Amino acid sequence: MSAPASKDRSGASVAAPARGTSEYLILGATLPDGSTTDLLLRDGVIAATGAEATSARDSGVSTIDATGLVVLPGLVDLHTHLREPGREDAETVWSGTRAAALGGFTCVHAMANTQPVADTAGVVEQVWRLGRDAGWVDVRPVGAVTVGLGGERLAELGAMADSAATVRVFSDDGVCVDDPVLMRRALEYVKAFDGVIAQHAQEPRLTSGAVMNEGVVSAELGLTGWPAVAEESIIARDVLLAEHVGSRVHICHLSTAGSVDIVRWAKARGIQVTAEVTPHHLLLTDEAVRGYDPQFKVNPPLRTAQDVLAVRQGLADGTIDIVATDHAPHPSEDKDCEFDVAAFGMTGLETALSVVIESMVLADDVEFGWEDVARTMSSAPAAIGRVHDQGRPVAVGEPAHLTLVDPGSRWPVVPRELLTASDNTPFAGRELPGRVVATFYGGRATVLDATPIPIEGLA
Amino acid sequence: MTSGTPARSATERVVLDSSDIARALTRIAHEIIERNNGSAGLVLLGIPTRGADLARRLGERVLQADGRDDPAETLVGTLDITLHRDDLRRHPVRPIEPTTIPASGIDDKVVVLVDDVLFSGRTVRAALDAISDVGRPRAIQLAVLVDRGHRELPIRADYVGKNLPTAAAEHVRVRLAEVDGVDEVAIGRSTGEES
Amino acid sequence: MRHLLSAKDLSREEAVAILDTAATMAATQQREIKKLPPLRGKTVVNLFFEDSTRTRISFEAAAKRLSADVINFSAKGSSVSKGESLKDTAQTLQAMGADGVIIRHPASGAPFRLATSGWIDTPVINAGDGKHQHPTQALLDAYTMRRNLRGDDAIGSDLGGVRVLVVGDVLHSRVARSNVDLLHTLGATVTLVSPPTLLPVGVERWPCAVSYDLDGAIAQGADAIMMLRVQRERMSAAGGGFFPSPQEYSRKFGLDRNRLAALGPDALVMHPGPMNRGLEISAEAADSAQAVILEQVTNGVAVRMAVLYMLLGGSEGATGGTA
Numbered sequence: 001m002s003a004p005a006s007k008d009r010s011g012a013s014v015a016a017p018a019r020g021t022s023e024y025l026i027l028g029a030t031l032p033d034g035s036t037t038d039l040l041l042r043d044g045v046i047a048a049t050g051a052e053a054t055s056a057r058d059s060g061v062s063t064i065d066a067t068g069l070v071v072l073p074g075l076v077d078l079h080t081h082l083r084e085p086g087r088e089d090a091e092t093v094w095s096g097t098r099a100a101a102l103g104g105f106t107c108v109h110a111m112a113n114t115q116p117v118a119d120t121a122g123v124v125e126q127v128w129r130l131g132r133d134a135g136w137v138d139v140r141p142v143g144a145v146t147v148g149l150g151g152e153r154l155a156e157l158g159a160m161a162d163s164a165a166t167v168r169v170f171s172d173d174g175v176c177v178d179d180p181v182l183m184r185r186a187l188e189y190v191k192a193f194d195g196v197i198a199q200h201a202q203e204p205r206l207t208s209g210a211v212m213n214e215g216v217v218s219a220e221l222g223l224t225g226w227p228a229v230a231e232e233s234i235i236a237r238d239v240l241l242a243e244h245v246g247s248r249v250h251i252c253h254l255s256t257a258g259s260v261d262i263v264r265w266a267k268a269r270g271i272q273v274t275a276e277v278t279p280h281h282l283l284l285t286d287e288a289v290r291g292y293d294p295q296f297k298v299n300p301p302l303r304t305a306q307d308v309l310a311v312r313q314g315l316a317d318g319t320i321d322i323v324a325t326d327h328a329p330h331p332s333e334d335k336d337c338e339f340d341v342a343a344f345g346m347t348g349l350e351t352a353l354s355v356v357i358e359s360m361v362l363a364d365d366v367e368f369g370w371e372d373v374a375r376t377m378s379s380a381p382a383a384i385g386r387v388h389d390q391g392r393p394v395a396v397g398e399p400a401h402l403t404l405v406d407p408g409s410r411w412p413v414v415p416r417e418l419l420t421a422s423d424n425t426p427f428a429g430r431e432l433p434g435r436v437v438a439t440f441y442g443g444r445a446t447v448l449d450a451t452p453i454p455i456e457g458l459a
Numbered sequence: 460m461t462s463g464t465p466a467r468s469a470t471e472r473v474v475l476d477s478s479d480i481a482r483a484l485t486r487i488a489h490e491i492i493e494r495n496n497g498s499a500g501l502v503l504l505g506i507p508t509r510g511a512d513l514a515r516r517l518g519e520r521v522l523q524a525d526g527r528d529d530p531a532e533t534l535v536g537t538l539d540i541t542l543h544r545d546d547l548r549r550h551p552v553r554p555i556e557p558t559t560i561p562a563s564g565i566d567d568k569v570v571v572l573v574d575d576v577l578f579s580g581r582t583v584r585a586a587l588d589a590i591s592d593v594g595r596p597r598a599i600q601l602a603v604l605v606d607r608g609h610r611e612l613p614i615r616a617d618y619v620g621k622n623l624p625t626a627a628a629e630h631v632r633v634r635l636a637e638v639d640g641v642d643e644v645a646i647g648r649s650t651g652e653e654s
Numbered sequence: 655m656r657h658l659l660s661a662k663d664l665s666r667e668e669a670v671a672i673l674d675t676a677a678t679m680a681a682t683q684q685r686e687i688k689k690l691p692p693l694r695g696k697t698v699v700n701l702f703f704e705d706s707t708r709t710r711i712s713f714e715a716a717a718k719r720l721s722a723d724v725i726n727f728s729a730k731g732s733s734v735s736k737g738e739s740l741k742d743t744a745q746t747l748q749a750m751g752a753d754g755v756i757i758r759h760p761a762s763g764a765p766f767r768l769a770t771s772g773w774i775d776t777p778v779i780n781a782g783d784g785k786h787q788h789p790t791q792a793l794l795d796a797y798t799m800r801r802n803l804r805g806d807d808a809i810g811s812d813l814g815g816v817r818v819l820v821v822g823d824v825l826h827s828r829v830a831r832s833n834v835d836l837l838h839t840l841g842a843t844v845t846l847v848s849p850p851t852l853l854p855v856g857v858e859r860w861p862c863a864v865s866y867d868l869d870g871a872i873a874q875g876a877d878a879i880m881m882l883r884v885q886r887e888r889m890s891a892a893g894g895g896f897f898p899s900p901q902e903y904s905r906k907f908g909l910d911r912n913r914l915a916a917l918g919p920d921a922l923v924m925h926p927g928p929m930n931r932g933l934e935i936s937a938e939a940a941d942s943a944q945a946v947i948l949e950q951v952t953n954g955v956a957v958r959m960a961v962l963y964m965l966l967g968g969s970e971g972a973t974g975g976t977a
């Protein structure tokens with residue numbers, strides 16, 4: 001089951017044994033705690049485990065041999081750019097969520113910086129419906145904090161919260177809410193419906209024209225540097241604001257050692273702050289920029305080896321709550337150019353779990369097991385986003401959002417073979433560990449044999 | 460122009476030793492004076508590397524034979540022909556050697572080009588071009604230590620140390636004390652690297 | 655050597671070979687007939703995405719004196735503003751038969767992208783990219799120093815023991831970066847002198863010393879002083895200016911009469927041009943007998959001839975042999 005199947009872009013699937021059925025018996029899967037069990041999926045939930053599940057074996061249900069595979073609660077991404085509406089040349093809800101399913105996700109939060117911006121109930125409901133119709137994962141739209149990401153006045157946060165999309169996460173991601181008064185108001189306002197502001201921490205005046213981390217490498221390359229303090233100063237301000245008004249704040253894609261220290265301090269002080277780190281900030285450093293390859297241009301920028309160590313340790317000790325992909329697809333012409341003018345961003349949905357395995361689970365210098373993977377990539381992000389039926393334990397009666405991963409399988413990253421509509425992965429040419437073999441979303445297999453399975457009639 | 464390695468391979472055969480070379484140069488020096496009615500108005504330009512050393516030796520002999528005690532620099536210079544070669548783009552980039560012209564210049568002088576081996580004639584052709592960039596001599600003559608035949612251009616030498624009939628597959632190695640630590644001319648089987 | 659992208663890429667031997675070749679090229683430029691034939695039939699493109707008449711004509715003169723055909727392509731404004739991309743422009747020029755591309759670009763790393771992205775397969779010469787590198791400027795500066803400080807013994811020599819002060823806006827300067835790299839490779843000792851605001855974070859890892867005190871640096875002794883151009887307008891803008899006023903900059907970091915005297919008459923005064931007289935350099939210093947600023951311009955042609963010859967004069971990959 002571990003051999004990667006062909007992943008052509010048409011979405012056509014190979015014939016799968018369980019196609020069209022809604023009952024699965026998973027045999028011999030390893031739970032995050034290391035124990036093994038059989039799991040019976042029926043009617044969208046985990047109907048039975050252990051011997052009771054095993055007894056369904058001869059009832060004609062589709063069985064999956066999960067010997068050697070780890071079963072995780074379906075992964076939840078708090079930070080995905082699906083680009084629709086507006087930039088369907090880079091990604092669509094359909095192509096992005098299919099890529100997400102192949103990456104083991106059952107829920108993604110679609111960032112608001114679309115065209116038009118997701119700053120009204122109408123746009124968030126449109127995205128939510130596109131996600132629901134595609135059927136690959138639960139698409140949870142993120143609402144913009146300010147109108148048009150303009151940073152001047154609050155968007156209709158309440159209307160988005162009350163819409164069919166039930167938005168709980170609000171972010172101007174890509175742009176920092178740098179006005180302290182506006183940030184304070186936003187933090188206060190979302191308390192009414194248990195929302196959270198996810199801040200893209202970037203002091204704009206300190207990062208004017210910046211394209212990479214400011215330090216030894218930028219000095220040599222002559223590229224305008226992006227100081228760590230531009231991120232850290234906003235995080236420091238925002239945790240204090242959150243404390244002052246008694247709100248919760250979420251820090252997007254934290255990237256520096258100083259940021260880890262500030263969040264650690266804030267948590268010790270009892271401030272309701274959560275933080276995320278991206279897979280690429282767990283593995284790559286600013287040394288990668290030396291070839292001026294825009295595939296390594298990202299916001300926030302790749303930092304130093306010391307920063308990478310600090311965010312890995314912060315993730316391991318719980319200072320950083322979650323891993324979020326910041327999946328940011330771009331068409332090739334936006335990357336096949338000079339570094340200065342290239343777009344910021346990297347794809348990540350299909351490589352995230354593998355990069356976490358590589359940088360955390362297999363690493364000798366941090367303690368990080370499968371329960372930590374389940375926590376940081378599923379239960380914690382679901383809790384932050386208030387997605388109540390995701391990130392649940394693998395237990396009887398829970399929704400059947402599950403991911404089966406083969407931890408022993410290594411696979412080469414080939415951009416054209418990834419299902420995302422864009423090729424801007426920074427991991428091209430690398431071999432990564434851990435292959436998602438199957439994903440179940442509400443009991444339906446969205447991925448089997450490492451191959452996406454469209455809903456009947458939708459392919 | 461030949462530039463060999465100092466070590467002589469086993470298949471080589473020495474055809475001129477140091478006294479042969481010295482005699483040949485002395486004879487050429489006298490021929491130059493005789494033909495040009497003295498050394499006034501003469502300039503000897505050697506083609507680097509070994510042609511330049513031969514030109515200096517020839518110049519000293521010419522001055523001596525003509526009873527002059529001027530320094531050799533008044534008579535002798537070097538002429539780099541690298542930039543004028545017709546096979547530049549068939550080889551990796553070649554380093555350029557300096558061109559040094561006696562202070563009196565070459566305009567209206569008789570220039571004697573000096574090289575070690577005359578073979579295809581292409582080096583001499585390049586040298587003729589290079590000279591025309593530097594000035595306009597009254598006449599150009601050619602002196603070589605060895606003429607081994609196989610000309611590809613209508614060029615012949617005015618002064619020849621020794622005519623050496625060779626097969627095309629053979630190579631001729633001129634070694635001079637200034638560069639190679641020994642004066643000799645040898646013939647061997649070619650490895651196909653000579654022009 | 656396939657491309658010339660950064661002074662950092664040059665070994666001591668390669669750098670000395672370029673300087674030596676430049677010396678022979680310079681000698682040919684004393685002749686009545688300055689034109690040489692080695693690039694006959696080759697086409698060199700001057701691809702300039704940024705105004706720089708002096709650098710462009712220097713390369714143009716160098717290429718033409720080697721008998722190359724020169725196409726000048728001025729693409730200022732059309733690239734970064736997302737018109738025709740760098741990739742398309744370069745491929746168009748290659749399709750027209752360019753044998754070598756000389757590129758000046760406001761984006762650091764653009765020449766590197768051109769040389770390494772597989773867009774084109776011709777040699778690329780960096781004529782200045784953003785705040786990154788300007789290797790032929792560093793070579794002509796080194797050549798000028800070597801010629802003046804080493805005299806007749808210049809051929810084959812490096813700049814071992816030479817003390818150089820580079821003064822001014824290091825942060826935005828590709829000239830400073832290239833010079834630090836090349837001068838270090840050639841054995842010289844470099845001290846950057848600048849207000850702290852005009853030094854990049856990370857400069858402490860460069861192979862040079864750093865000082866905020868020009869008088870103190872001059873007192874240590876110098877064989878050459880290189881004054882960098884300061885952009886008067888943006889440098890002292892309100893909110894985020896790099897120094898309080900041009901007057902204060904000039905007082906603390908300008909090469910004036912007293913500092914010229916303190917340097918002594920043997921120290922070379924250099925400037926990559928164009929100069930802001932009265933700001934980073936006084937007219938007295940610029941016009942002094944020890945100034946070699948015009949000679950730098952002259953030497954630029956010889957150095958660029960050497961670089962063009964060494965990159966385009968032979969065939970890549972042809973096996974060597976004696977001649």
Ligand SMILES: [Zn+2]
Nearest residue numbers: 173174200252
């Ligand atoms: Zn962001």
